[in-house]
Amino acid sequence: MSSIDAGAELSLDVFLHLAADAGLDVSDTARMDDLRRRVNMMRGGFAALHEIDVSKAESPAAFVPDAG
Amino acid sequence: MPANELHYLSAWELSGLIRSREISPVDVVEACLARIEATEPTLNSFITLLPEQARAAAQRAEAEIGRGSYRGPLHGIPVGLKDLFNTAGVRTTSGTRIYDTHVPDEDCTVAARFNAAGAILLGKLNMHPLAFGPTGENADYGHMHNPWNPERITGGSSGGSGSATAAGQCTITMGSDTGGSVRIPAALCGIVGLKPTYGRISRAGLTPLSWCLDHPGPMTRTVEDAALAMNAIAGPDPKDHVTAPGPVPDYTQALTEDVRGLRIGVVREFFDGPLDGEVASLAQQAISALGEMGAEIVEVSLPMFQYAQPISNVILSAEATAAHRDILLSDGDQLYPQVRDRLEEGLFITASEYLRAQQGRQVFCQQVGRLLQDVDLLAGPVEPVTAPEILARRIEIDGSLDGAGEPAVPLLTRYTRVYNITGSPAISVPCGFASDGLPAALHLAGRNFDEATVLRAAYAYQQAHDWHRQRPPI
Structure with a gap:
């Protein structure tokens, strides 16, 4: 299985692997085709995130230990 | 009575x-x-x-x-x-x-x-x-x-x-x-x-x-x-x-009815792109009215606006799917189809994409924060259109690029999601009616935890008009 490049279109193999791993019923071919089309459209929109200079932005998901 | x-x-x-x-x-x-x-x-x-x-x-x-x-x-x-x-x-x-x-x-x-x-x-x-x-x-x-x-x-x-x-x-x-x-x-x-x-x-x-x-x-x-x-x-x-x-x-x-001394920034980018002409005009008239009442109106620019949709989409989709993953997998066929579709799409957002969007959110907030150091409020329309027909999936609007209409979901959230990203207080206040008889609204947003200034300007505008006294025909 190839790696998942951020925002990149998912190949059929990668998509089906991820779908099965997520718990979706991949035997419904028509539904999976439609979902893959939508997912790739959605992920195409993420490419814009890489135009933002985030070099000085830490994700807010930083861990803050409980003082108590 | x-x-x-x-x-x-x-x-x-x-x-x-x-x-x-x-x-x-x-x-x-x-x-x-x-x-x-x-x-x-x-x-x-x-x-x-x-x-x-x-x-x-x-x-x-x-x-x-x-x-x-x-x-x-x-x-x-x-x-x-x-x-x-x-x-x-x-x-x-x-x-x-x-x-x-x-x-x-x-x-x-x-x-x-x-x-x-x-x-x-x-x-x-x-x-x-x-x-x-x-x-x-x-x-x-x-x-x-x-x-x-x-x-x-x-x-x-x-x-x-x-x-x-x-x-x-x-x-x-x-x-x-x-x-x-x-x-x-x-x-x-x-x-x-x-x-x-x-x-x-x-x-x-x-x-x-x-x-x-x-x-x-x-x-x-x-x-x-x-x-x-x-x-x-x-x-x-x-x-x-x-x-x-x-x-x-x-x-x-x-609730003082007084906006003198307030600086209100009109975000230039909000008036570019798909926006109904009548709705734009009603919002601009409302902003001008605040100017006539004593607020100082200035134009400002928010270049990060172009990234609001991907930042919001990634964070929202990933978190919504995390919140509702169990029922998606156990009862997905009972969910409203469009909701099921959106939750399924969220399964394919990677952790690195989510964190990249959160980093982008920080940059977005910094840019809005700098604007709000110079002005007290940011203004624009709440919605680019009046209420569309039920179940319309694409909406015809001035500025549509391909003539096929704009997809309804991103269009309706075009301006509002900006202040979910920043967490800023924001209000929708009625500002008139388009020729289809449907209401339009003015959007005012302020500094974090300064709801008072948002309410002050909205109240002053409301009191100078009678849109809030109009009643629907039902």
């Missing part, structure tokens, strides 16, 4: 009459219940109505007030809650049949604070399933209908809150706003919707959509009622770790 007008009085007006015992909460509740009976077959605002519980509460309020135990301006005021606010002993469906029989043991903090203030719950309001959509569609409990034209959407996800407030079924309602779900139905239904700062109102006991974007907020017919609701429900809550510590101001003190 004719009984047939009580349902349209504001909480501000009703509270004076109730306190002086010129009218009873029983009269007010009966007026709203009669209004609901007359309009509900058309509007479908409610998922669960509580007429007997409301009547009993009204009688208790009447007795308390008669004994001199007046609790404050919301005592005896009829309210409605979007059906994702947990209510003890009353089912809370989150807008889906999957939770049709879910009855919480405990009130959410907002419901508990309304109860403590003496407000009377009329029922639980219809909503886009799981709050995951901006239109107000719901196949399980029926679509919501706009009181100004029942063939048009209310907007969502707090659609029932929008229609119930606009049509006089409730005096105050509550919605929740993750990408615009308070302000969108407020704008499309011609009422006031306030999304306070993230952390100003507790989320405890609300069904989550996106933990870091969800904002509960009041929906009212007047700005002063939004201030009264905030006084009752805002403030720290040990049950919600993101609520801000410290005291909350009396928001009614902001």
